[in-house]
Amino acid sequence: MSTRPEIAIFPDAATLAGAAAERIHRVATDAIRERGHFDLVLAGGSTPEAAYTLLGSSSHPAHATMSQWRLFVGDERMVPLDDARSNFGMARRTLLADGPIPDDHIFPMRTDLPSPEAVATDYSTTLAQVFDIPTDGPPPCFDLILLGLGDDGHTASLFPGKPALEATKWVTASPPGELPPPVDRVTLTFPVLNAARAVLFLVGGDKKAAAVAEILEGSPPITDRPAVGVRPEHGRLIWLLDAGAASGLRSSPG
Ligand code: 6PG
Numbered sequence: 001m002s003t004r005p006e007i008a009i010f011p012d013a014a015t016l017a018g019a020a021a022e023r024i025h026r027v028a029t030d031a032i033r034e035r036g037h038f039d040l041v042l043a044g045g046s047t048p049e050a051a052y053t054l055l056g057s058s059s060h061p062a063h064a065t066m067s068q069w070r071l072f073v074g075d076e077r078m079v080p081l082d083d084a085r086s087n088f089g090m091a092r093r094t095l096l097a098d099g100p101i102p103d104d105h106i107f108p109m110r111t112d113l114p115s116p117e118a119v120a121t122d123y124s125t126t127l128a129q130v131f132d133i134p135t136d137g138p139p140p141c142f143d144l145i146l147l148g149l150g151d152d153g154h155t156a157s158l159f160p161g162k163p164a165l166e167a168t169k170w171v172t173a174s175p176p177g178e179l180p181p182p183v184d185r186v187t188l189t190f191p192v193l194n195a196a197r198a199v200l201f202l203v204g205g206d207k208k209a210a211a212v213a214e215i216l217e218g219s220p221p222i223t224d225r226p227a228v229g230v231r232p233e234h235g236r237l238i239w240l241l242d243a244g245a246a247s248g249l250r251s252s253p254g
Contacts, residue, residue: 005237009246016242017050025062031143043146044087052094066100075157075187076109116173119186123171145196149203153211153225157185198236206244213248
């Protein structure tokens with residue numbers, strides 16, 4: 001049974017990014033101490049960019065641990081990795097700019113394959129190999145999965161009303177939702193998200209306020225606000241918000 005989410009609110013985008021970078025570093029340090037490596041799934045979109053840039057700076061203390069990080073993506077657009085719309089491309093320009101993580105510890109989705117279905121199958125196989133688990137068994141357990149939130153309550157590429165919400169496979173193809181960019185996607189699914197040791201939502205801006213309030217204080221159907229379906233079975237659920245994203249909440253976090 002998942003526990004109540006931890007919610008923290010920050011005055012603006014810059015302090016939100018700093019807090020996110022610090023929390024990622026803290027989780028990484030604990031994971032490396034306990035298991036010798038840190039398995040991190042990156043969120044896409046634009047919100048995490050500032051936090052990735054902070055972490056990617058050689059002056060950030062997290063740099064000293066990054067040789068033990070293994071980096072994955074939560075979802076990807078079916079575009080080349082050097083395309084401006086690529087989620088991995090954004091990580092490469094920010095977090096990976098100084099090359100702090102060994103190339104053989106970095107696992108982008110292979111969007112050069114002929115279809116999103118082929119990319120999903122290939123990524124599942126990669127996860128099974130990296131975690132040394134069978135592809136038909138329980139999902140991999142990541143130390144931390146970062147997620148964003150769309151104005152419509154989607155997360156990763158789990159869009160309202162779409163078949164990916166029902167997927168039981170670890171990775172699935174996902175046709176575009178209503179929000180841009182209108183390209184096919186590939187996404188981790190709820191079984192993987194909910195198997196994580198920790199999931200961290202990073203949400204900024206008042207455009208997200210209605211969805212945040214519905215998800216944290218209401219009980220919308222998963223098909224309407226998919227992010228409400230992220231309830232780690234044994235892991236921690238953390239929401240880091242700026243004041244705009246939190247402006248619709250009735251109660252400030254205890
Ligand atoms: C994507 C992301 C998506 C994103 C939200 C929020 O591929 O777009 O995975 O889930 O996190 O849409 O995006 P912004 O951070 O740009 O608002």
